[in-house]
Amino acid sequence: MSTVAQIRTGLVTALSTISGLNTYAAEPGQVTPPAAVVITPSIEYHRSFNSTTALKAYTFRIYVLVAQGLLDEAAHTLDTFADPGSSTSVRAAIETDPTLGGVAESLIVESFRPLNSEEVASLQYWGGEFSVTVYAR
Amino acid sequence: MPILRDCAIYYGGYDLTSAANEISIDSSFATLPVTTFADSGNVKNIAGLEDATVNVMTFLEPAISEPAITANRGGTIELLTACAFPTGGTVTAGDRVYAIRGLLKSFKDPMKVGDVARIDANLEAAQPEGLLMGMVLSPSTAVSASGSGTSVSLGAQSATQTAYFGIHVLSVSGNRTITAKLQSASSSGFGSPNDRVTLGSISAIGSGFGSSTTTTTDANWRISYTIGGSSGSLTFAAFAAIQ
Numbered sequence: 001m002s003t004v005a006q007i008r009t010g011l012v013t014a015l016s017t018i019s020g021l022n023t024y025a026a027e028p029g030q031v032t033p034p035a036a037v038v039i040t041p042s043i044e045y046h047r048s049f050n051s052t053t054a055l056k057a058y059t060f061r062i063y064v065l066v067a068q069g070l071l072d073e074a075a076h077t078l079d080t081f082a083d084p085g086s087s088t089s090v091r092a093a094i095e096t097d098p099t100l101g102g103v104a105e106s107l108i109v110e111s112f113r114p115l116n117s118e119e120v121a122s123l124q125y126w127g128g129e130f131s132v133t134v135y136a137r
Numbered sequence: 138m139p140i141l142r143d144c145a146i147y148y149g150g151y152d153l154t155s156a157a158n159e160i161s162i163d164s165s166f167a168t169l170p171v172t173t174f175a176d177s178g179n180v181k182n183i184a185g186l187e188d189a190t191v192n193v194m195t196f197l198e199p200a201i202s203e204p205a206i207t208a209n210r211g212g213t214i215e216l217l218t219a220c221a222f223p224t225g226g227t228v229t230a231g232d233r234v235y236a237i238r239g240l241l242k243s244f245k246d247p248m249k250v251g252d253v254a255r256i257d258a259n260l261e262a263a264q265p266e267g268l269l270m271g272m273v274l275s276p277s278t279a280v281s282a283s284g285s286g287t288s289v290s291l292g293a294q295s296a297t298q299t300a301y302f303g304i305h306v307l308s309v310s311g312n313r314t315i316t317a318k319l320q321s322a323s324s325s326g327f328g329s330p331n332d333r334v335t336l337g338s339i340s341a342i343g344s345g346f347g348s349s350t351t352t353t354t355d356a357n358w359r360i361s362y363t364i365g366g367s368s369g370s371l372t373f374a375a376f377a378a379i380q
Contacts, residue, residue: 047196048154049142049158050143053154055158055196
């Protein structure tokens with residue numbers, strides 16, 4: 001069985017393959033953009049029978065923060081992280097190994113959305129949020 | 138009111154427990170009208186033939202649920218056992234089971250982008266015993282030496298009843314074999330066990346099933362097994378039912 005920490009580490013390892021992207025396995029006090037921060041997931045337990053080895057669905061939010069303000073360059077950078085076909089694609093980096101080195105059964109990057117103005121004001125960074133569902137036991 | 142978390146499901150030589158997230162066991166009787174003029178204007182019915190079906194919903198596990206289901210296409214009749222409410226979340230000897238020797242009537246492999254792959258099966262009772270309600274004699278257990286299971290109080294077997302015995306061999310390593318017997322005894326200590334059903338030797342994953350119509354007042358039942366071979370281990374689960 002895999003732990004949340006192992007899965008989170010697997011995601012960080014996948015994200016670290018993106019050139020120039022700083023990765024954080026937990027919510028840091030301060031980040032150096034461009035940065036990816038893997039947030040504690042929501043979890044659906046008991047997706048199959050057997051309490052010990054039941055399949056679980058972990059929904060991770062990954063914040064990708066590109067700059068302390070909306071600049072043209074920041075928007076362009078965020079575009080490339082969100083673009084599934086770019087060389088810095090977050091989706092491609094994560095889905096390259098759906099087992100995250102053997103700790104997950106499978107995963108899918110479900111969605112991306114840009115942060116809204118309130119979130120940007122709160123976080124002090126411009127960026128976006130990826131939603132990743134990881135299935136593991 | 139139990140919350141279902143740990144239903145153990147065995148289908149032939151496969152343990153579907155961790156791959157499955159839903160199972161439905163359905164039994165129905167045909168109703169045969171036997172109303173006469175003397176029935177005061179009310180309909181009167183009697184029970185006809187019983188029809189039992191089992192629907193299992195699983196995630197498509199390439200090494201478990203997919204071969205378990207697709208291998209039984211084409212009219213194969215295979216034993217399926219489901220432990221309904223395991224004691225304390227762990228399948229234990231004496232827990233209630235349903236069992237069916239079912240024909241794989243249909244299966245579904247729904248595919249939708251972004252969803253977890255699934256494969257669902259529908260089995261229909263295909264042998265005279267229909268749907269069995271019995272008890273676990275042994276939860277899934279890995280063994281490498283001969284032995285016996287825990288005594289369970291299944292009760293006596295009357296002249297109108299049959300004792301049924303089923304085993305699932307879920308993994309085999311090395312050259313192990315198992316010869317399983319259903320035994321009964323008058324006391325739970327099994328000082329003088331009586332052999333009731335003896336199955337043939339099993340050397341690969343799969344199932345075994347047998348029955349006995351010999352009546353007994355013995356109320357205690359267990360599995361006794363002889364392990365053959367010189368290396369490896371073997372994992373099995375077993376049940377019995379009287380009806």
